[in-house]
Amino acid sequence: xxxxxxxxxxxxxxxxxxxxxxxxxxxxxxxxxxxxxxxxxxxxxxxxxxxxxxxxxxxxxxxxxxxxxxxxxxxxxxxxxxxxxx
Numbered sequence: 001x002x003x004x005x006x007x008x009x010x011x012x013x014x015x016x017x018x019x020x021x022x023x024x025x026x027x028x029x030x031x032x033x034x035x036x037x038x039x040x041x042x043x044x045x046x047x048x049x050x051x052x053x054x055x056x057x058x059x060x061x062x063x064x065x066x067x068x069x070x071x072x073x074x075x076x077x078x079x080x081x082x083x084x085x086x
Contacts, residue, residue: 013037
């Protein structure tokens with residue numbers, strides 16, 4: 001299992017890699033929040049509440065995207081393999 005940190009620029013390749021990992025956790029950051037939700041439909045996706053609010057996307061993102069705070073995100077990432085596509 002790995003955590004994939006993804007912004008808009010690395011989206012396509014990150015989703016390809018994450019799709020091969022049945023336990024993948026994808027963290028969308030920055031402009032990665034604008035990713036097409038259908039591209040991520042089969043993945044466990046996390047978004048930071050602060051970034052969602054900053055971009056005004058609270059009503060747009062799918063309910064399946066788990067909204068978390070930065071502290072909770074760090075707790076999830078501790079002791080996990082991190083793959084960054086930023």
